[in-house]
Amino acid sequence: MTQQVPQVPSTEPQLAGVRNFRDVGGLPTADGRSVAPGRLFRSGHLAHATDEDASFLASLGLHTIFDFRNAADIRLEGPDVSLPGVRNVNLPLSDPADGAEFWQMVRAGDLAQLRALLGDGQAANRMIASYRVIITERTAEHSKVLHALAEDSVPALMHCAAGKDRAGLSIAVALLAVGVERDAVEADYLKSNDPHRRYLVRRAEGAPAGMSAEVMELLNPLFDARAEYLHTAFDAIEQTWGGIERYLADGLGLTPETRERLRARLVEGDGAA
Secondary structure: OOOOOOOOOOOOOOOOOOOOOEEOOOOEEOOOOEEOOOOEEEEOOOOOOOHHHHHHHHHOOOOEEEEOOOHHHHHHHOOOOOOOOOEEEEOOOOOOOOOHHHHHHHHHOOHHHHHHHHOOOHHHHHHHHHHHHHHHHOHHHHHHHHHHHHHOOOOEEEEOOOOOOHHHHHHHHHHHHOOEOHHHHHHHHHHHHOOOOOOOOOOOOOOOOOOOHHHHHHHHHHHOOOHHHHHHHHHHHHHHHOOHHHHHHHHOOOOHHHHHHHHHHHEOOOOOO
């Protein structure tokens, strides 16, 4: 079914209850075109969306929301707000901070606990390992997303909890599949560090050391978008498949015909409906 793509405001909205929202339209492709606006969006979770946020999201004409959170995430923050007529697809991906116990420690743990689990580079190493796993072991999920986008799921919104890791990699894979070059993918990824986009770290009331400078220094690697994390994903593609083309074809099962349909959905001047 052909989606009617609405006009999207040129200025990026500041949503009250949704972090890290943006339209990836405008990113350049290697052949001189660009991703069309109003086709592919990304954000953090939608559980705390206000009525005004929900009204704005509903105005985008979304076909599908891809939620990459796991059960622990959803228990922690709650389910997404419901948008009329929008299909919701939950595809849990590996979480750099997987498990409710980990998040309980992040929220309520004392300084000694945080040092033991996250200090001496352990937090960044956790992120790096997770990015590698998401690329090498979640090919079925990424294949499902790209095939859905190629068929009927545009306009689409992808999100996880913070909108930077699981959603960030899924957006990156979609952008690579339609020919966006790595430097542009990375530039979009790093926007998640903008102060108004960053995930709001929550510590339990009365947690030892609260939001002290040392606590935040220990937690920051979990909530930063770092180029080294994304480079780990690119390196995993090279090491496992020898490059993007084989990753897309052999890892994700995209045929040339499917990639053409995907470009038609997402790229300006490529026959997009």
